[in-house]
Amino acid sequence: MKASAFVYPWDVDGDPEAPARIAALGVRQVTLAAAYHSTRALTPRHPRHRVVTAEYAAVLYPTESRWAGRGLRPYPAGRWAPGDAYGRAAEALAAAGLDVHTWVVLAHNSRLGAEHPDTSVVNAYGDRYPWAPCIGQPATRAYLVDLAAEAAVRPGARGTELESLGWYGLPHLHAHDKTSGVALGDAGQYLMSLCFCPACRAGHAAQGLDADALAAAVRAALEPLWRGAPDDGGWPAVEKLLGPDTAAATRAWRDTTARTLQEEAVTAVRAAAPEGFQVLLHADPVSYHCGANAGVDPAHILSVADGVVVPCTGGPGGTDLLAPFAAQARQDTVLAANLTVVTGMGGSPGTLAADAARASAAGATELRLYHAGLASDRDLAEVREALSAVR
Template identity: 35%
Template sequence: MNVAYVYPWDVVGDPAAPERLASLGVEAVALAASYHATRAATPHHPAHRVLDVPHAAFYLPVRSSAWGRLVPRSPSWTTPDAYLQASEALRAVGLQVHAWTVLTHNSVLGREHPDVVVRNAFRDPYPHALCPSSPDVVDYCRRLVREILEVGRPDALILESCGPMGYGHQSIHEKTAGADWTGVDGDLLSLCFCTACAPRYPAGTRERVRAAIDDTPANAAPPRPMTPEATQDRAPTPEATQDRAPTPEATKDRAPTPEATQDRSSTSKVAQDRPPASGPAPAGPPAPGTAHDAPFGSVEEALGPLAADVRAQRVSLSTSLRQTLISTAREAAPDVPITIHANPDPWATGAFAALPNGEPEADVLVANCWGDPATDTTRLTKLLELCRPGQRVGAYVLGLPPRPADPEAQAELLRAYAEAGASEFHLYHAGLASPRRLSAMKQALRLIN
């Protein structure tokens, strides 16, 4: 199966959109039912070319009786039932509709409820990141899934950000690149120490994380800049932080550099879902100025003897949320397939949450394939190894810059992903892509068939 990703506003108000999408050669459309703030190009729409989406929104009617403490916002830039209108139009041309559901990435709810957001070891809040250790966040995600299935009635459910978001976040006028934090620093800054998470870590974890981030000896080699891979949400380059309008591709996670996509050593160490071990208190933070002779090469190195317990806690957080939502989905719509945006790296945060042990109750596991092809294929292979019989692996394929609008080059990538285990291609993004890029996607799919 091939799936094209679109926003509701790409279809609502554009009578030509359904046929245009069907002509790509896809069987299904991943239609955003819940999505975060963005600024999107709309190169095909007859009524506009740029759409400003100032806050996260739910694209089905918000029924007050369906929600608890956290209530999603309705959009003002399109109709409140945009998902339903777009879904009907897409089905009319024979396309399946998969509900693309963004869960814990929601800045408007994070600002309204600062007690439920991720906080780093310095107690800095991340308003874009709802922490799944909060019962209110889990309750919100559960209600979100149920509403989409009961009201939207999709042909499949796609869960994105099904775990904690982290430090990296492509914000308007982001100003973080100059700190020279490494990729490991980004992972450490993604560890949550909110009131629910902090007590779950071994004693001394917060102090060790703070020391690891702040302690860079004078004789250390210059650190590698923090790469997109640290958390999947991208910190922009210095050029990107100038006061200028962002490009369409800047409205989503940046594609990583080849250096950024090297597998960290942590990916070879599978975390077990278990509570922190009891026993003697672990070693405290390294002494200032003596912690290391160069930037840490992995999260495990930075955390030392605390790493296994911290990793297990992080993995259990994503696992618990994922299993809760799968159970909710199966109760609401037993026959609707479930796709998970996943990363086998146990330290992963962001849109593709940590899934180092597999998820037997999901139908499809989709890996991000926006970076160095060698690393992309490695990630796909690892997900395939985690699959149970009958489970499928999908490749989330970037059709936007910096990928070329070249059908032969795109087809070559698709073949490599298929050889690595992908049996589905999830094409990002059929609404943002120019006519030339859509044509390249269509031709690439034909070349590999």
């Protein structure tokens, strides 16, 4: 199976040994971040640093003239990825014989929410989620579509992987996070991720819902969960809490909004890209799920994009999310199983060969390895051994 390793530009830029080390893993491709959210990352082998703090979501290359005069625009990176850090890393990786695909994070941007608070998702209590741009807002959608096209189609790139191309909600890794005191399942997370910004209030109204009444119903439905009642999880629980008709109307607005954004973004990328450019989405086969792996309808998204990247870490059951995509796949569809290979982040590089075999049996055609820059030397040695066995 073809394998690609995720990499940040700062893993490679300034480390002349990095490209050969990554190629020696046995991967044929790298998925290199071109637009990325804020993070704090280890660089265990870099000759100049060990910790990189990306202070805000940014593009990791010089932006283009399309943003002149626009209120919503991507932020250039600071000292963690100066100038064309992406371009320098991509050139070095290509020189080592690796195909370079871009990695583009879209609807996940805390600085955008801080500086333009009206762009953020607003929950039923009136709380804003600054990390989550609302994809129901026309200006935000236009920004995300243009960002997708620009960041995806970098010089020399042969494809892209679009992350967070959908709704982002309550779940979010945050500094000193204190949100796990109440265990919310799928139903609670969905209710806490419903948006009530002006655009979404209008969207709810178009589905026959009164936005104020809906917000009150959501708050009432959540009240037992705050008191410790179990969240039964799943869509039936949402229907039970809101009522089937109301639940269906909220989902109709959100599903349509996400689907049309995904169509527009992929169309824009294809228009900017050379022939044969591959477009994949990081995806979850449950359309009401939020986050980095956008909730999608498998049949729809595989009619739009060339394939998906699906989270598959987690032992024997980790490949369960592949099945709905495999059922809709064409002969040329890419189904990439995303496996964490960093032990300290819950990954299991020692079982990579077995995990790859399970993924293949579930329909995966390729592997994605998270993450070549973050992994220890021991982790990388086990990846090399496993990929040698897979080949």
